[in-house]
Amino acid sequence: MKKEDIIITYGSDATSMTRALLQSIDIEGLLPDKHASIALKPNLVVAVTADSGATTHPEIVVSIIEFLQEKGYHSISIVESAWVGDSTKDGFRVNGYNQISKKYNVPLVDVKGDSYEKKTVDGITMEVSQTILNTDFLISLPVLKGHCQTAMTCALKNMKGCLSDRSKRLFHSLGLHRPIAALNVVRAADLIIVDSLNGDLDFEEGGNPVETNRMFACRDSVLCDSFGASLLGFELRDVPYIEMAEHLGAGTTDLEKANVIQLNEPSDEPVVRPTGRANYLGRYTEPDSACSACYGNLIHALKRLEEVDRLKNVKRNICIGQGYKGVKDPSKAGVGICTKGLGKSLPGCPPKAIDMIKFIKELNAD
Numbered sequence: 629m630k631k632e633d634i635i636i637t638y639g640s641d642a643t644s645m646t647r648a649l650l651q652s653i654d655i656e657g658l659l660p661d662k663h664a665s666i667a668l669k670p671n672l673v674v675a676v677t678a679d680s681g682a683t684t685h686p687e688i689v690v691s692i693i694e695f696l697q698e699k700g701y702h703s704i705s706i707v708e709s710a711w712v713g714d715s716t717k718d719g720f721r722v723n724g725y726n727q728i729s730k731k732y733n734v735p736l737v738d739v740k741g742d743s744y745e746k747k748t749v750d751g752i753t754m755e756v757s758q759t760i761l762n763t764d765f766l767i768s769l770p771v772l773k774g775h776c777q778t779a780m781t782c783a784l785k786n787m788k789g790c791l792s793d794r795s796k797r798l799f800h801s802l803g804l805h806r807p808i809a810a811l812n813v814v815r816a817a818d819l820i821i822v823d824s825l826n827g828d829l830d831f832e833e834g835g836n837p838v839e840t841n842r843m844f845a846c847r848d849s850v851l852c853d854s855f856g857a858s859l860l861g862f863e864l865r866d867v868p869y870i871e872m873a874e875h876l877g878a879g880t881t882d883l884e885k886a887n888v889i890q891l892n893e894p895s896d897e898p899v900v901r902p903t904g905r906a907n908y909l910g911r912y913t914e915p916d917s918a919c920s921a922c923y924g925n926l927i928h929a930l931k932r933l934e935e936v937d938r939l940k941n942v943k944r945n946i947c948i949g950q951g952y953k954g955v956k957d958p959s960k961a962g963v964g965i966c967t968k969g970l971g972k973s974l975p976g977c978p979p980k981a982i983d984m985i986k987f988i989k990e991l992n993a994d
């Protein structure tokens with residue numbers, strides 16, 4: 629897998645999706661030393677299960693462990709810390725990590741009880757987990773989701789779980805963006821496998837999951853987050869730590885040069901309509917057999933429009949889904965290649981939320 633590759637797979641079975649990604653990566657090419665220490669860093673920011681949209685699906689962790697052990701890698705650990713005020717051990721327990729640890733003989737490291745080494749980048753001194761610093765190969769398993777302070781969270785911010793609680797507090801006092809960028813200069817993931825199955829609409833602690841049934845793999849955390857931002861409908865300027873990390877040399881934001889490899893097509897399994905705060909966004913849509921990746925992107929696009937008070941301008945509902953294949957109706961507008969027979973249609977399969985926003989804005993300007 630090259631540094632500029634972004635490999636995507638769609639589906640709802642995290643186990644087989646993870647395996648498909650790993651098989652396309654050539655892990656032995658990336659990590660020839662079978663004795664290398666490998667840390668898996670999921671997101672267990674709070675002690676809730678993955679259906680909340682907050683935490684990494686444990687099936688992904690299990691699938692990676694099985695794959696690595698089959699290939700002869702045996703020095704694997706799972707490393708994480710919950711946010712300040714929450715217990716990592718509860719997060720491990722709620723998500724079945726104690727059983728995973730026992731079954732596969734993989735230790736759990738709670739960073740809250742780890743020793744730390746002080747590192748300074750860009751004038752910011754932080755205490756970083758010694759386990760993480762000593763790890764040969766770090767596999768980050770972030771959830772792509774909204775965040776109330778930084779707009780979104782993915783690979784770059786997932787590294788915050790490798791800090792002492794004191795440094796996490798410091799990061800908040802400094803506004804998060806600059807320190808997150810600096811942290812990724814100290815240590816960035818060597819491989820990122822993003823859980824984008826049902827990340828939360830706008831809060832890192834979950835509660836409003838939006839099903840997108842998608843996972844993707846990257847090696848460059850900055851590129852990974854640039855891509856993730858576009859999927860959620862954010863411009864880079866909306867998430868300042870991404871460009872800050874690029875300026876510090878942690879990676880590139882240049883999606884033009886990215887090599888996006890799609891392993892399979894999105895499927896039209898029945899979409900779980902958004903619940904809770906996200907539910908009302910569905911009123912602006914006219915779905916018919918929409919793939920969840922497509923529909924989830926549309927929900928994120930509508931959310932972004934709401935945030936800039938543009939939702940009230942939406943004059944007609946947005947058609948979406950495979951049910952529109954072959955439908956010719958000049959009075960309707962839709963997103964995705966399936967709606968190409970409508971009066972106005974945005975190509976793509978699925979289109980990104982960032983492109984949907986532009987399309988809907990232009991539609992409303994007509």
Ligand code: SF4
Nearest residue numbers: 919922964965966977
């Ligand atoms: S364009 Fe059609 S087939 Fe493609 S993701 Fe959207 S609904 Fe599915």
